[in-house]
Amino acid sequence: xxxxxxxxxxxxxxxxxxxxxxxxxxxxxxxxxxxxxxxxxxxxxxxxxxxxxxxxxxxxxxxxxxxxxxxxxxxxxxxxxxxxxxxxxxxxxxxxxxxxxxxxxxxxxxxxxxxxxxxxxxxxxxxxxxxxxxxxxxxxxxxxxxxxxxxxxxxxxxxxxxxxxxxxxxxxxxxxxxxxxxxxxxxxxxxxxxxxxxxxxxxxxxxxxxxxxxxxxxxxxxxxxxxxxxxxxxxxxxxxxxxxxxxxxxxxxxxxxxxxxxxxxxxxxxxxxxxxxxxxxxxxxxxxxxxxxxxxxxxxxxxxxxxxxxxxxxxxxxxxxxxxxxxxxxxxxxxxxxxxxxxxxxxxxxxxxxxxxxxxxxxxxxxxxxxxxxxxxxxx
Numbered sequence: 118x119x120x121x122x123x124x125x126x127x128x129x130x131x132x133x134x135x136x137x138x139x140x141x142x143x144x145x146x147x148x149x150x151x152x153x154x155x156x157x158x159x160x161x162x163x164x165x166x167x168x169x170x171x172x173x174x175x176x177x178x179x180x181x182x183x184x185x186x187x188x189x190x191x192x193x194x195x196x197x198x199x200x201x202x203x204x205x206x207x208x209x210x211x212x213x214x215x216x217x218x219x220x221x222x223x224x225x226x227x228x229x230x231x232x233x234x235x236x237x238x239x240x241x242x243x244x245x246x247x248x249x250x251x252x253x254x255x256x257x258x259x260x261x262x263x264x265x266x267x268x269x270x271x272x273x274x275x276x277x278x279x280x281x282x283x284x285x286x287x288x289x290x291x292x293x294x295x296x297x298x299x300x301x302x303x304x305x306x307x308x309x310x311x312x313x314x315x316x317x318x319x320x321x322x323x324x325x326x327x328x329x330x331x332x333x334x335x336x337x338x339x340x341x342x343x344x345x346x347x348x349x350x351x352x353x354x355x356x357x358x359x360x361x362x363x364x365x366x367x368x369x370x371x372x373x374x375x376x377x378x379x380x381x382x383x384x385x386x387x388x389x390x391x392x393x394x395x396x397x398x399x400x401x402x403x404x405x406x407x408x409x410x411x412x413x414x415x416x417x418x419x420x421x422x423x424x425x426x427x428x429x430x431x432x433x434x435x436x437x438x439x440x441x442x443x444x445x446x447x448x449x450x451x452x453x454x455x456x457x458x459x460x461x462x463x464x465x466x467x468x469x470x471x472x473x474x475x476x477x478x479x480x481x482x483x484x485x486x487x488x489x490x491x492x493x494x495x496x497x
Contacts, residue, residue, distance in 0.1 A: 131155070133206035134162070136198070136230070137451030138190065140223030141215025141243045142271060143169040143182045145189035147197050148447035149205075152455050159253055159455060161448055162201060164441075165193045170311050176300070183218035190226055205236050207470065209454030212240030213478030215271070220477030228473050237470035239454045240490065244272060244483055246449035247410040249281070250442050251435045253452045259435050262405050266391065266423075269411035269445075270296030270314075273348050275391060276483060281460050284483040288394050290348040295383055296413050298350035302357050302379045306372060318416050320376035328374045331360055333382040335389060346394055353382060384419050388426050395430040407431035412444045457492075467494040 132153045139146040149162040169185040171177050210227035213220060224240070231238035247267050252259045264287070265276045273295045275288040296314055303313035310316040333356050336349035357379065366372055407430075409423060414436055424434050437443045461469045469492040481489055 134201075134203050135207060135209055135451045135454060136194075136205050137209040137241075137447040137454065138194070138223045138227050139211045139243075139246075139445055139447040139450045140186045140190060140219050141211045141213070142219055142445060143171065143177045143185065144445040145186050145193060145223075146445065146447035147190065147193045148451050149197055149201055150448065150451040150455070151203075152459075157254075157256060159452060163197050164446070164448055165197055166446060167193065168311065177216075179216050179218050182216060183222060186219055186222035190222055194226060194230070205234065207237035207239055207454070207458065208234075209239045209241050209451050211243050211246070211450050212471075212475060213243065213481040215243055215477070215479065217477050217479050220479075224475070224477050232473060237468065238473065238475075239458065239469065239492070240471045240475050241450045241453050241457070242481055242483065242486055242490075243445075243450075244274075245284075245486065246453040248276060248278060248284075248408070248483075249453045249456050250449035251408050251410055251437050252456070253438070253442070253448075255435070255438070259406055259408070263408050263435075264405060264431070265408040265410060266387070266414070267411045268295050268387070268409065268413035268419075270294055270300065270413075272411065273350070273387075273413075274483075275394065281456050282487055284486060286482070286484060287398070288346050288348060288390050290350065292349055292351040295348070295350050295387065296411075298353050299380065299383055299413070301354045303376070305354075305357055305361050306366065306375055306379075308376075312412075314413065315415070317376045317380060318418070320373045321380045321418065323373040324370075324377050326377075329378070330364070330371070330374055331357065331378050331382075333357070333378065335382070335386055338389065346390065346397070348387065348390055350383065350386070353379070353386075380416075380418065384416075384422050387419075388422060391427060392430075395427070399430055404430065404432040406433050406435060408435045410437055410443060415440045415443045461494065465494065467496050469494055 132151050135150045137148045146166040148164040151160045167189040169182055208227050208231050210223050248265050262279050267274050271294050273290045274286050277285045277287055299314040303317040308316050334352045336352045337345050461467050475491050
């Protein structure tokens with residue numbers, strides 16, 4: 118008589134697939150992502166990205182960025198969908214903040230796909246993507262509440278997040294973003310590249326000290342405005358412009374030291390203002406997790422300074438799992454959409470989505486995430 122093998126229990130593991138599109142500035146990016154509900158794990162099935170090269174014109178020109186998205190995004194979407202046949206649960210797209218023309222290209226394509234494929238559309242806040250992406254596949258290690266430094270070419274802010282939907286801006290920027298300031302300073306040094314601050318980092322890494330060749334400010338630190346809890350970076354550009362004309366940069370060593378001093382002064386200002394906030398409002402007896410995200414957070418020197426100079430205020434320090442997730446990308450938009458989708462599914466037993474009449478938003482404050490989202494709920 119044959120011995121019967123015991124039947125193995127069948128575990129049905131549900132996963133769903135998300136198509137994500139990011140086009141807030143000069144990066145055309147598309148991603149396909151699978152979320153496993155049983156494990157909470159997200160897999161990036163495919164990610165494609167095309168960045169406008171603006172090195173020859175000194176910055177992103179909105180009309181050029183719009184044309185770049187119009188040429189790049191359709192082919193990226195066709196390629197990424199053509200290689201994958203699994204059905205899509207919903208389509209996530211950056212709705213704002215960002216350049217309206219660039220946002221419109223991605224949003225209109227997402228609307229067309231939503232209509233043609235009969236799939237839900239979900240508009241996502243760009244900065245929420247930066248804020249949440251360090252949690253991708255690390256939700257257990259990075260629990261709320263968290264304090265995030267979002268530092269990029271378009272934004273610089275310190276944000277406290279109690280949960281996925283509740284955010285408070287602790288320190289904002291009164292003029293330009295740190296990445297924009299570093300790019301402009303690097304351009305004054307004669308650096309020519311599509312990512313000037315990244316090239317400046319390479320030069321700064323060649324030296325580990327300052328020769329005090331420059332006299333750069335620490336903005337908003339004077340006695341009359343010392344208590345102003347804001348970041349300010351435009352004074353660096355003015356100060357450098359006033360000094361660089363009288364200098365002769367004729368050797369690589371001098372250029373390296375100048376790059377180091379410019380980078381260091383920007384990071385010192387960031388940390389000075391974070392410390393200022395924590396001393397005034399923080400609770401050293403109740404430390405929480407700290408996140409640094411956005412393109413500038415890739416910088417190794419910044420990470421070292423954050424962990425060295427702010428360790429008394431925070432429990433632990435977290436960053437996106439790789440540098441590709443720090444810069445603008447569709448994966449962070451897809452992940453933010455997954456977090457939002459799962460939050461409403463588990464807490465309110467409903468799906469969220471947007472109608473096809475949503476418009477791009479040039480400005481969208483994180484504190485107004487819900488009030489301006491235009492998400493509507495569909496009960497199960």
